[in-house]
Amino acid sequence: MEKKITLPLTDEEILNLNAGDKIYLTGTIYTARDAAHKEMVETIEKGEELPFDIKGACIYYAGPCPEKPGEVIGSCGPTTSARMDKYTPLLLEKGLKLIIGKGERNDEVENALKENGAVYLAAVGGCGAIIKKCIKEAKLIAYPNLLSEAVRELYVEDFPLIVAIDTKGNNLYKTEMIKYQK
Secondary structure (H helix, E strand, O other): OEEEEEOOOOHHHHHOOOOOOEEEEEEEEEEOOHHHHHHHHHHHHOOOOOOOOOOOOEEEOOOOOOOOOOOOOOOOOOOEHHHHOOOHHHHHHOOOOEEEEEOOOOHHHHHHHHHOOOEEEEOOOOOHHHHHHHEEEEEEEEOHHHHHHOEEEEEEEEEEEEEEEOOOOOEHHHOHHHHHHO
16 A cells, blocks of 8 residues: 655554555654664663654664765665664664664564554665655754764655554565565
8 A cells, every 4th residue: 555654653653554555754754874873872871862852753774975066965775774673672662663774674673663663664775866856855963973874864755665564563574475585
């Protein structure tokens, strides 16, 4: 099923996203890769506040390329999600609701998604130059020392995604069709 969704989402709207749904996402999301995730988890463990409100937020696993003059952002494709697996359960416990990346997740992340009513969305790898056309605004908000891995706040319009793991634990990567292709 195709759905147009606008952030922020209610818990009910998140529950109605099903593995295999094609969605077009509009709203504010944040970029963060492994180095930024490490910083965020360390910040939480120190009892300090994160540089953005994680409750109900959406994190996109991406490290955008520098923009050319006149552009909002450079190429901005997804990175391999498994690199964030050790950090993700804690962030989900703190209220993160949507995560965007590519590739499979471990069992701990799958369980944390179900336990916290969150969803994993898949972006198409290799399409960073196309995805950047959906990004209308971008600003660096945290960890500038991490360069391309710094946290950025993006405003996206009609960002094409597929629900890979829903709140019920349905996992698109574990369907018979995907298993057959391996």
